[in-house]
Amino acid sequence: MSSHRLPIRSSELIDRSTSLSFTWNGRAYVGHEGDTIASALAAAGVEVFSRGMKYHRRRGILTANHWDPNLSVQVGDEPNVRAGSRRLVDGMQVSAQNVWPSLRWDLGTANRLVGRFLSVGFYYKTFMRPQFLWHNLYQRILRKFAPGGRVNWKTGTHGEYDKRYAHPDVLVAGGGPAGVAAALSAAEAGASVMLVEQEPELGGHLRWGGPDDLAVLADLRQAVYSTPAIEVLCDSIVTGRYDHNWVAVLQRSHEVAPERLIKARVGSLIVAPGLVERPYVFAGNDIPGVMLAGAVRRLINLWAVKPGSRAVVLSANSEGDAAVLDLESAGVEVVAVLDARAGEDVVEARGRGRVSSVQTGDGRILRADLLVTATGWTAPTSLLNMAGDRPVYDKVAARYFPQALPDNVLATGGIAGDGSTTELTAHGRETGLLAAQRALRLRHDRRAQTPRSPAPESDRPAAIADSRIPLRRSPHPECYRSTTHGLVDYSEDVSSKDLIQAAGEGFDSIELMKRYTTVTMGPGQGKLETVNAAAVLAEAMAVEMADIGTTVWRPPFSPVSLGALAGRIFEPVRRSALQDWHEANGATNLLAGQWVRPDHYGDPMAEASNVRENVGLIDVTPLGKLDLRGPDVANLLDLVYVNRWQKLEVGRVRYGAMVAEDGVVSDDGVTGRLAEDHYLMTTTSSGAGAVWEMLEDWLQTYRPDWEVHVTPVTGGLTSINVAGPRSRELLERLVDNVDLSADAFPYFSVRTGIVAGVADCIIWRIGFTGELSYEVHVPSGHALHVWESLLSNGSDLGVAPFGIEAQRILRLEKGHYIVGQDTDGLSKAPTAGLDGLVRLDKADTIGLPELRAAFERTDLxxxxxxxxxxxxxxxxxxxxxxxxxxxxxxxxxxxxxxxxxxxxxxxxxxxxxxxxxxxxxxxxxxxxxxxxxxxxxxxxxxxxxxxxxxxx
Amino acid sequence: MIVVPCPNCGPRNSSDLRNAGEVAPRPDPETASLTEWRSYLYLRENPAGWVTETWYCRSGCRRYFTIERNTATNEIRESENS
Missing domain, CATH: 2.40.30.110 (Aminomethyltransferase beta-barrel domains)
Incomplete structure (x- = not known):
């Protein structure tokens, strides 16, 4: 294992005083704090990291960053880790994916021998027929060749994923020089700023630049970290932009959660992701040792790794020229520099497991173990696409540029144009100011639109015009493909030859070609592949790039784990005031909607029998309860129930059923009249919220002249049903000032009284269980006292609690239906057994025409x-x-x-x-x-x- | 997730509210034919453009109100009868 670590570089990220141990395919390695998995392995001389998806050819470092298609590895239980960006941690167990039996000896390479059968569309054409074999045979075998890592279904090693909501005035996507400058000027203008950077540190390409770049970077960082209004999120990525600037940020490293999804409502979004360097298409472009200029610059300058010993460089731009200098400073012998601007070219790289020679466009064959290409840039326009923009191709600069953006999305940095560091930061500053001004106006407007919040303390900020001087578009040769064919999509093993074949078969629009060949559909989602694919198609069709268009980039910009999407669930659990008692007394719970409640206390059949023979208590607090007050309550009840309510006397309760406007039974319950203008309505437990919203809708929208006030009291009153032949005897021991005798308190009546010393208890006599029973609604603060008093005063009567299961048995014995269980979407009230209840001779009732029609139906x-x-x-x-x-x-x-x-x-x-x-x-x-x-x-x-x- | 302006609570995430759908006038149940009634129940304009719709501020003030929303762009403006 030879060391490829260089002497100390001024820009290096690694801390050489540290030593992190890890394994790669079972062998022990050592790296430093600041290394990525890939840089640590490269420093130790590892050249092959993975195998291609289809042909299983060996793959090495290509871009040495997050987008590197060859660096997906398994880390412990975690599959598909990107070794190009994941920082090394002590004790990591890293292994190769998609290889069997090993990375070195991979049986999948046999696919190469039958390569012509695996050409594009092979699966579609081959496994179509006979159809029954798909399930029985094809699928099973193909799955063994599926790429990707292994999911451990029993994994328990990760922590809890999390979610967060944020409301920054300005969110900057990208922490390069332009993005950092934009964040600084936005903050100076008074905006709150969230600055999101994909890498673990700010700086973008300045990080691997020369001394001048590093000096500028130090100043920018110092300024950002001393500005409290800027929240910096590194190792985080903006994955999507949605309507009204709803922005998703995936925060990868967090103190507590392995990943956190931040949902941000943003005033202005500044898109500053920089540019993604594009691979060049030629024969052998996936052999380890073929790298992009950015990759060698990062390896040398950030991690002090020598990427090879004899290099050929194909350069079409300043990044390639800078790579030559970096290579020389790292002691790499630069065999030849081919200038693409002068028409020089690379035709083929050759080698087994590592480049050994390079054939140039003029026929020379050069011995080299490293071929560096710098052939241009892809603008990662995803966030602009998501904001509705359709970027356009500029032939002179050989890349795409934004076309028309909404006011609340602004672009700066490389995606907007070219410039020196000074020009980029100047453009960033102006963009930040403009973004802040727009966001502050929006913040002012939103505050002014909110009657419940204090009025804005200052005037609306003045609008400023977009007077930014556009960044220039530097000329760049259109370098996409050499005279030979090579890979366009490294993740999916799709070559330029495949694309031309697909175009020949008629898949000649970029969207069709993408779906047919799967080009751009791998983990990179087109970051490296989209523009080359469009270029090859343009070539096949003999048209201009601008006429091809590109596929539309959709969210997410970068893969999001399911854990982050699930995050924490913000769903409340509701418990009655008696739930602690239930749990302390042997209850087995069930979840009913938001409520947790006792299903039974051990023996539901015995609980039910005890109600028939003695007396039982059940906590029915989740029963929806609405306090209705006002002179028009009876009108409201007449409207929302199918039966009549005008003549309900004070002290009486009545059963009512509700239907929706289509006549289908929607809810039921009893409502009692407590006083002249005061009623208590009960609903089903699951329907409590919907009935309340429905009542409000009628009172606010259709009957605003009615005087009714609705207050939900479901949790405020704890409801205890005392049921059984001995329930009256039990209650008589505890109730003051209410005569419970059959004559004074008949069936379907309501009284208000004192129970166990607790005033304002509402007692009504109804019978869901079919027994003599009283439902007692107790102010919840005193509920436990009443419940325990009922139990302690009734031991000689055989009192015992019963749960939902016993109640279900009892109500079924009694034949009481449950809305939504015994009814469904065809249960119109007249045919669902409510024909005797429905009254059609009312001024209005919900669903009246459907109720009338349902009486005529004989088929339901x-x-x-x-x-x-x-x-x-x-x-x-x-x-x-x-x-x-x-x-x-x-x-x-x-x-x-x-x-x-x-x-x-x-x-x-x-x-x-x-x-x-x-x-x-x-x-x-x-x-x-x-x-x-x-x-x-x-x-x-x-x-x-x-x-x-x-x-x- | 769009922002919906509640007249009391101000601009809120739409998840704080419930979309009660396109405003559809309720016919007089005494005189409406079944066909008219079922048009009210089931038929909506559903344009790719401006629509007047009702929202319910279920996590805030609990007010029903109407806005005009462009379904193609999610641009929102005040409704005359909010």
Whole structure:
């Protein structure tokens, strides 16, 4: 293992006093703090990092940064790590991907021998037929050759991913000289600034420049870090820009989270990503030892790595010229410099596992182990595309430039044009000022538009014109492809020959060609490949580059892990005031919407029986509760319920069902009249929010003249249902000032009184369980006291808590349907068993025309009680009811349980009207395919259909 | 995620609100034919351009209000009947 580490360079990032141990394919290596995985391996003489996707040719360093297509590696449990940008950490276990059995001896190279069969479109053409083989054979075999790393499904090594919301006035995407200058002047103008840089440190290309560049960089950094209004996020990347400047930032290194997704609402977005250096297309352009000028400059200047010993340089620009100087200063022998501006060219690189010779355009063959190309730039215009821009190609400068940007998106730096460091920072400063001014005007407007916030303390900042002097566009030769064919897309193994073939087959628009050949569809998403692909297509079609267009760049700009997207979920969990008690007393919880509540306390069947025999308590706090006050409440109830409400007396409660404007049952519950202008409405637990919003909609939008005030009190009142034949006896021990006798407090009445010393408890007598029962709504602060008093005063009566499961059994025995479980989108109120409730002779009611029409319908499903003929079989809910001799579906079981009271299975079912008559025998298909018979009942209620038990 | 200007709470992320859809006048249920009623239930203009729509400020002041929004550009302007 020879060391390729150079003597100390003034610009180097590595801390030579540190020593980080890591492994590469099982062998031990050492690097320094500041190294990337790739630089540490390159310093140790490693030349091959991966294999090509299709042909499995050896691959080495190409760009030595985040976009390097050859440097995807596995680090421990983490696949697809980009070794060109990931900083080395002590103890890392790094290995190659997509190789078997090893990087050195890879069986996949056999694909090369059959290369002509793997040409473009091979998969489409070959694996089309016969279709059944796709699942059984093709897919299984092809998967073994899929690229990418290994996902460890049991990984537990990462921390919690996170999310953050931010509202900077100005967000600068890119921390090169122009971006840093823009951030500084925006901050000076009074804007809050977020400066996002993909690399671990600011500076862009200045970092690998000469002493002058380094001096400017030091000044800029010092200025940025002493400006509190600038938040600097390094090792972070802007992945997308959406409507109204909603910007996604992926923060990779964070103290706590492995990755954090920042969602920023930005006043002005400054796009300053610089330029991406483009590879050159020629034969052998993927052999290790072929590198871009930027790669060798970074290796030499940032990490003090000698990239080779004998170099040929093809240069079309100043970056290539600078690379020659860097190579010489690093002791690399520069065999030849080919000037592309003067028509010189490279035709082919040759070598096995490393470049050994280079053939030039004039026929020379030069012995070299390094071929450096500097053939031009790609403007990474993703964020501009996302802002609606369609960048245009400039033939003279040989790259794309922004065309028309919205006012809140500005471009600066290399993406906007060329210039010296001084010119770039000057343009950046002017851009920052303009961006700040626009953002501050927007901030002022938003403040002024917000009546609830204090008025802006100053006048609206004046608009300033965009008087920036545009950066120039330096002439650059159009260097895309040599006279030979080579790779265009390194990630997908797509060559220029493939593209020309695709164009010949008719895929001659760039968007079609992309999808057919998968060019630009690999991990790099076109950063290196898009422009070369367009150039090859232009060549194949014999048209100008400008006429080809490019594919549209869409978010994300850089891969985002699923963990970062999932992040932390901001979803509240709701708990009743009694939930701690439930959990301390053996409750098994279930999640119902946002609520966590007891499913049972161990034995739901026994809990249900205890309600039938003695008395039980259930916490039904999630039941939606709306406090309604005002003279027009009865009008509102008449409107939103299908039944009548004008004559409800004070002290009475009534059941009501709601439908939507299409006549479909949407919610139900009871509402009681507590005083002349004061009602309490209850809704289903899941419908509480929607009913409230619906009431507000009617009161605000359609009936603004009605005087009704709606207050949600779902959590404010803890609801305890006391159910069972001994419930009255229990309550009488604890209730003051309310006469609970059957005559004084009849069924469907409401009283307000003192329970266990707690005033303002609302008690109503209803019967979801079918037993004598009282629902007590207690101010939540005192709920635990009332609950415990009920238990301690009723031990001789057999009082015990029961959970949701027992309540479901009891209500099914009683035949009470649950909206959304026993009803569905076809359950119009008149056919869902509510025909006796619906009143059509009202001034208005929601869905009135549909209710009228539904009375005429005879084809809609009917809800019926159903009992399997074999009482031991409980069909699963949602089992189909079918025609006996066929698979014709005639209904379904909507609820089913074993009834402890009847000791048999009971159901509710929706059936075709032809099966709805009592006594009809139906066929139910069970989950395991067996068919059983069941009989339609006369009533929904299986227990006490007359309601005698609840009226005592 | 667009910004929607609530008349009370000011410009907010649209996730703070609920889009209640294009404004569709409710016919008189006493006189409307079923066809007219179902047009009100199910048929909307859905233009690629300016639309008047209702929003509900569900995480803030709980007010229903209308705005005009260009569905092609997400440009938003005040509605006359907000």
């Amino acid at each position: 499903p009917v809800l019926v009680g159903l009992q399997p003929d074999d009482p031991t079989i409980v069909p699963d809910e949602a089992c189909q009811i079918v025609e006996a001799g066929s698979n014709q579906i005639l209904g379904r079981v909507t609820s089913s349980r074993m009834s402890p009271t009847l000791e048999r299975s009971i159901c509710l079912a929706q059936v075709d009207p032809s099966l709805a008559a009592a006594g009809t025998s139906v066929t139910v298909q069970l989950v395991d395919g067996r068919r059983i018979t069941a009989t339609v009942q006369e009533h929904h209620a299986h227990v006490d259909p007359e309601g005698a038990r609840q009226r005592v």
